[in-house]
Amino acid sequence: MKINNKNTKKIDCKDIDTLAKIIIERFPRDHCEKDAYKVLITTILSQRSRDENTEVASKQLFEKYPNVESIANAKPEELYELIKPAGLYREKAERIIIVSKILLEKYDGVVPNKLEELLELPGVGRKTANIVLHVSFDQAALAVDTHVHRISNRLGWVKTKTPEQTEEELKKIMSPQLWGPINGSMVEFGKNICKPISPRCEQCFLTECCDFFKNKYNSKT
DNA sequence: AACTCGGGGCA
């Protein structure tokens, strides 16, 4: 089935907000689960793992250990089989147990809504923390994962080596209201079209604004 | 800055 553009007016390739909105509109990502604790644990499980496997793992986990108290009191070995589909299951099991204990001891079992406090939790880095801040606390948090880093560079929005640099530069050129939703949409866009290897440029709606696409036909290397 | 953890999906 074909996708027809409603309006045929040309895209302004310098208007990054508009381009971002197009991506967000075409690749919406619903976050049905907003409970901060479940989002936090699920996001830790999702690190270096595919969505489908993460979903299975977190479902199995919360079925037997439905809240922060039960996970805090669990032993790592008890969680191995439940979260195994997500991979890296030994580290993740230990980390979510320690995280749960810290939440109970320091935060009365409630997930903090400040970046610095989230970053103190083991297994929580900038990407995981910003996803929680956006999904659960509705903050203007920009989570730069491999998709955001790759696609932002391909489109020529930034020229950066590390995700940290991408986060810094992207914040300068994109409206804060888009920081939250752009991440999830970039993930979907990146999985379906702008893939790491053999991207489907023939299906892409942004080729006229894409440095990567243009260079494919210029470079001889 | 490079290395490592890891099961599952896909080419």
Next chain:
DNA sequence: TGCCCAGAGTT
């Protein structure tokens, strides 16, 4: 069979 995935911690 080889490579990659909503990364983070260690060296």
